[in-house]
Amino acid sequence: MSWHRTRLIGLHSNSFRSQCQSLCWMLLAILALAPFLNRMVHANEFGDKLDRLVEKFEERKGKLDEQMLRRFDQVIVAASRSADSSELKLNLAKAKVTFELTSQFPDDGSCIELQLEYLKELSNAYSPIQRAFATEIDSYSRRNELARLQQILGIRSAMERRLLKIEPLSEQTKFRGTKTNQTGRSVPWHLVVDSVSSTGAFEATIDDNKGVRGNWRFKAIGKREGFQVSFTMSKCLRGHFTAVQASGYLLGNTLVVEIRERDKKRKPYSAVAIMNRF
Structure with a gap:
């Protein structure tokens, strides 16, 4: 009789020990998965928020x-x-x-x-x-x-x-079009992206009056966020620009920027450039 009682107690003890071990493993698994589950919840929340904003x-x-x-x-x-x-x-x-x-x-x-x-x-x-x-x-x-x-x-x-309808900018993305200044004079304007980062920051080379011998050219640094685009002259390669600042929008394949320029001979003046990706 005592042998059966001892055996039953041992079985209950083993069962309890197994349950405790299982519970510990479950807790460890939950703790290990917690960051992943949190990321999943956050991702779903962001997706829902994005859907509402898009609507x-x-x-x-x-x-x-x-x-x-x-x-x-x-x-x-x-x-x-x-x-x-x-x-x-x-x-x-x-x-x-x-x-x-x-x-x-x-x-x-x-x-x-x-x-x-x-x-x-x-x-x-x-x-x-x-x-x-x-x-x-x-x-x-x-x-x-x-x-x-x-x-x-x-x-x-x-x-x-x-x-x-915007395709990401990449190295050698090219835009060409026309810049029209405040007097109504228009000249060809070309922009070539030299490099671009995943954050939207880019470097570019811009030709003012492209196709004309001795046309002015400069390097620019800028950034695209959504369809807002802005850039500033970083170095004048040819010509007499002392400062160029531009800001505008890229929608579809069309880039539209308002420009403020300064050179050695004239006061600051404004212009607008409309260019298309090609």
Whole structure:
């Protein structure tokens, strides 16, 4: 009888010991998985937040597009009062149709005021998405979580491609177009990206009056965030520029920048450049 009792006590003791060991292993597994689970929860929260921000952006962009079509109508009505209203109205009507179909403006700068007005409002609409990505990128950079950082950068590029039709800048990305200064004089303007980082910082070479012998050329450093682009002259390679600053927007394949220039012979003056990727 005592032998059976002793055996039962031993069995219960072994069972209890096994249960304790199993519980310890479970606790260790939970502790080991906790950081991973936290990252999963955070990733899901960020995804949900991003979905809400994208929905708001698309709604606001739709309203901006409608507002811009009304602005075109106002400009067309105002143009009808000018002496050469027939041709001007026709060009504006064509520009309106192009915008309605593609959200693009003429490359010749004929609608530059409307274009800058639209891009500024669109930039404000996109800024919450831009800030959300910047926060995530900064967080993973500080924690040195490189795999997750690369994933977020990839998601950001995909989002810019989807919402803004922007392909990432890369080495030897080229833009060419026209710079028009405040007097109305226009010259060819070319920009070639020399190098670019994952954060959007870049170096570029810019040719002012490209194709003309002895044209001015300079190096620039800049940054692209979302579809906002800015750069500053870092070194004048040829010509008499002493300072060049530019800021603007990249939407689709079109880069539009407002420029402030200074050279050795003239006071600071302003210009606008419209360029397309090629």
